[in-house]
Amino acid sequence: METKTKRPSTPSPSAKPRNTRIARRDLLKTMGLAPAALLPLSALTASAASVASPTPASSPAPRLKVLNPHEFATVTVLSDWILPADERSSSASQAGVPAFIDDWLDFQGGREGFLSDELRGGLTWLDLESNRLHGHDFIACSRLQQQSLLDRIAWPDRADPAESHAVAFFSRLRDLVLGGFYSSPEGVKDLPYLGNKMIPVWTGGAPPEVLQKLGVTNEEAEYQKWFRRRQAEGHWVQQWYYQGK
Amino acid sequence: MARAFFISRECPYLNRKTTRGMCYSAAFGACRAYAQARDGNAFSFMAHTHVPQKYDVVIIGSGAGGGMAAYILTRAGARCLMLEAGDWFDTARDSKMMMWPWQAPHRGAATPAKPFGYFDGCVGGWQVPGEPYTVATGEQFMWWRGRMLGGRTNHWGRIALRWGPYDFKPYSRDGLGFDWPFPYEEMAPYYSKTEKLIGVFGSHENMENAPDGEFLPPPKPRAHELLIQRAARKLTLPCIPSRLSILTQSIHGRPACGYCGQCGRGCATSSNFSSPTVLLPPALATGRLEIRTGAMAREILTGPDGNATGVSYIDKKTRKEVTVRARVVVVAASACESARLLLNSQSSRHPDGLANSSGIVGKYLMDTVGSDVGGYVPDLSGLPPFNEDGVGGMHVYLPWGNYDKQLRHELDFPRGYHIEPGGGRGMPGPHSFGGMHDGYGVRLKQEARRGFGAGVGFSGRGEMIPNENCYCEIDRSVVDEWGIPVLKFHWKWSDYEINMARHMQQTFEELIVTMGGKVTYKSPGPHWGISRGGEIIHEVGTVRCGNDRRTSPLNSWCQSWECKNLFVTDGAPLVSNADKNPTLTILALAWRTSENIARMMRRKEV
Missing domain, CATH: 3.50.50.60 (FAD/NAD(P)-binding domain)
Known part of the structure; x- marks a missing residue:
């Protein structure tokens, strides 16, 4: 019944630096397949911090399932346009987003799937448009040329309606890049998401200064006071038989 | 507080406090019988015997x-x-609690075999x-x-x-x-x-058709749930602590909740x-x-x-x-x-x-009427980080409070629905940021970061009137x-349910707007995004x-x-x-x- 674990790549044993990555990946694989409960809690909570970002952009492309190498390269460039590195976290491609997208297209219907059509069709449109304007594929264009093209399709509200299909493609890609990045160890640290652990006492989550900023420090008590008053005034007091049956 | 039950996988009952309810030997017996039945030692020979x-x-x-x-x-x-x-299924052994998205195939996304995602305990x-x-x-x-x-x-x-x-x-x-x-x-x-x-946790509210029960104390609301209470107050909607079968205190030797928010994965500590x-x-x-x-x-x-x-x-x-x-x-x-x-x-x-x-x-097969609306609330963006996983589900809910309107014939459907709010800084997944942002670049990254936890959602769960057109037969x-x-x-839904779905979507939109937010999602499809029969999984x-x-x-x-x-x-x-x-x-x-x-x-x- 369980979804089968598909491996995104079979790394070649020759490249030295990849070996350490294999070990890490194998660890991940083991953790992914073993019931989480078998592992000590500390190992699980620590894993977010200790797992380094896989697949730097420069590494040889993994074995692809749906995208061809050119499409994969274009997705890699686009991923980093969408989520570049900044002072807090790595870029999307450094966090392994292009491989995530290839795998996503594969399990969402593969090459015949609607999603693949939309995404690969969009990549083709980008190249067509780049060639028409600049005489190069998108990835061979200068950053300025790339940027001016993306500016046409990145904001649905101000895009030319005649290019709405390209806008839809970019929106889909952006969602995939965001989803892939923020469900990776890099992304979780970037947000940061501080949960996925057992805590003995629940105090409400947000610290007092947050509640103060939101103006809801006393909301629980105020709501209850208001609720009781309304009840006393006869609101929400219902009639048994309202059609006399 | 150390949680010893994570160490012994074989027997969740051995490590339990046995202060009330189950005595120690009964707990041990339960454990042994459970493990034997699971592993097929004690009972399997009975299954294959010809007597x-x-x-x-x-x-x-x-x-x-x-x-x-x-x-x-x-x-x-x-x-x-x-x-x-x-x-056989044993949460202590089979639960996927505490796993991260990247430890699952496709980051734990839904597949036909696992419609609620890889981690789902079903x-x-x-x-x-x-x-x-x-x-x-x-x-x-x-x-x-x-x-x-x-x-x-x-x-x-x-x-x-x-x-x-x-x-x-x-x-x-x-x-x-x-x-x-x-x-x-x-x-x-x-x-x-x-x-x-x-x-079951909950609170005593003395509402006429939402009877109070034997409740454990409810957990405090999360930040966005307090905003929802405030909006509900402005819209004069009841919004009270929810009532979930999750232990906020240890009972019958089962430990209290660890507030990891992962009830749906099957609780490895039996706290739900x-x-x-x-x-x-x-x-x-x-x-x-x-x-x-x-x-x-x-x-x-x-x-x-x-x-x-x-x-x-x-x-x-x-x-x-x-x-x-x-x-x-x-x-x-x-x-x-x-x-x-x-x-x-x-x-x-x-x-x-x-x-x-x-x-x-x-x-007279029935399901529940469902419809959903989601939104983005800027007030909740850019907050300093904190853990608000909480229990696996909402800490407040909105019971039906419009009986008086129905009495005055102001609504075009009978019966009612309750509202289940969602939101907060839950574990991100591959769909967590869908449709919320435009643009690209460093600014997008900052916005996504700022917007984490600013999404809210409302799901309506309403009463269906049994009708002649909804049934099953042998094929x-x-x-x-x-x-x-x-x-x-x-x-076939009747107009009652479809009208109810419309009222749901309008109410949820009002709630989101009252919270200062904007609607980003409505359940798709005709008839106000009404769920398909069986989709809410409440067939009765x-x-x-x-x-x-x-x-x-x-x-x-x-x-x-x-x-x-x-x-x-x-x-x-x-x-x-x-x-x-x-x-x-x-x-x-x-x-x-x-x-x-x-x-x-x-x-x-x-």
Whole structure:
């Protein structure tokens, strides 16, 4: 019944630096397949911090399932346009987003799937448009040329309606890049998401200064006071038989 | 606080405090019996022995209804055999709690085999390989099957709302649907006993049709839930602490919640309710329960007097038919599966299927009306980070409060719905940021970061009026891989439900706007994003109970009128489907039915 674990790549044993990555990946694989409960809690909570970002952009492309190498390269460039590195976290491609997208297209219907059509069709449109304007594929264009093209399709509200299909493609890609990045160890640290652990006492989550900023420090008590008053005034007091049956 | 139960995987019960409820030896017995039954040591030889054995009771199904029947009947002294079509499931061993998205295939995304994602604690779904069903042309219905020990109690939302006085007499109130054969007052003590056994948190609010129960203290609301309360106050909507079967205090040797928010993955510490963690261990500890998994019930066998003599099932491993004999048969296979089993149990004594001289079995199938709206609330963006996983579900909910408007005929639909809010800084997944942002670059990254936790969502869960167009019947042109004819579903929402979905979407939009947010998502499809039949997984009502054998297959004790030793304890006997999620009512009703079975067995009436 369980979804089968598909491996995104079979790394070649020759490249030295990849070996350490294999070990890490194998660890991940083991953790992914073993019931989480078998592992000590500390190992699980620590894993977010200790797992380094896989697949730097420069590494040889993994074995692809749906995208061809050119499409994969274009997705890699686009991923980093969408989520570049900044002072807090790595870029999307450094966090392994292009491989995530290839795998996503594969399990969402593969090459015949609607999603693949939309995404690969969009990549083709980008190249067509780049060639028409600049005489190069998108990835061979200068950053300025790339940027001016993306500016046409990145904001649905101000895009030319005649290019709405390209806008839809970019929106889909952006969602995939965001989803892939923020469900990776890099992304979780970037947000940061501080949960996925057992805590003995629940105090409400947000610290007092947050509640103060939101103006809801006393909301629980105020709501209850208001609720009781309304009840006393006869609101929400219902009639048994309202059609006399 | 150290949580020792993570170290011993073999036995969640050994590490439990045994201050109240279960004594230590009982807890140990439960553990041993549970582990042995799981691993097939103690009981498997019994399953393969050729000595014909007659059980007091055979229970078909191990979920809320079957689990409760086993709990009550074994404690009353009956020797019970439980048949489960799925495999063994042990949350302490099989739960995917504490896993990160990148440790799962496709970051834990939904697949046809796991419609709620890789981490979901339910084996099964709307499609089960080898077990098809058909749907009438041009109609839509989705049939969820939980194929595992405990059925769908493993992944339900733990929303444990008592039904109120109105919910048991709906026809008397508005002339629609059907009344139950007994009032709320009859059910109230069973609700109380159930709540004390399984553990439900909540607050006493004294609302007329949302009765208070035996509650553990509720957890404090999260930040966005406080904003929702404030918006509800402005819109004069009731918004009170939710009522979930999650332990905010340790009871019966089960530890309190660890607030990881992952109830849906199956709780490895048994801190929420599921049948295999709460009902089956004490039943096994009596030594009077045998569980056979991989047992697909095919037919209920009857004798010349028309009463049940036992059950024929297919052992999925060997694909062979096995027959078991019993004094009493309890059917708790889930509403539709129970109807299918009865309809497929034809004989010369029961030509239309068992318990079906009324022709009602399979009829008046109900689900819950669902519709969702999501939004983005800027006030919640850019907050400093904090952990607000909390319990696995909402800490506040909005019960139905518009009875006065209905009294004044201001609404174009009867009955009501409750609202389940969502939001907060939960574990991000591959869909967490979909559709929320535009642009690209460093600014997008900053916005996504700022917007984490600023999304809110509202799901309506409303009452459907049973109608003639929603039913299931046997489709003899298709069989499953066990050779059993499958169900064919018919489904049509009436205007009542569609109008209710419109009211839901309008209300949710108002809530989001009142919170200062903007709507980013509405459940798609025609008719205000109303859910498809079966999508909310609250199917009930195919074998209803009643006072008249001409209009109900079961009497008021959920006993077949014409097959005296046949009882139904799952969602099938439910006469209506109030907006309150049905599990607590199934549990309480199963308790009442099982207590009566024990009484009748003692008096030799069955």
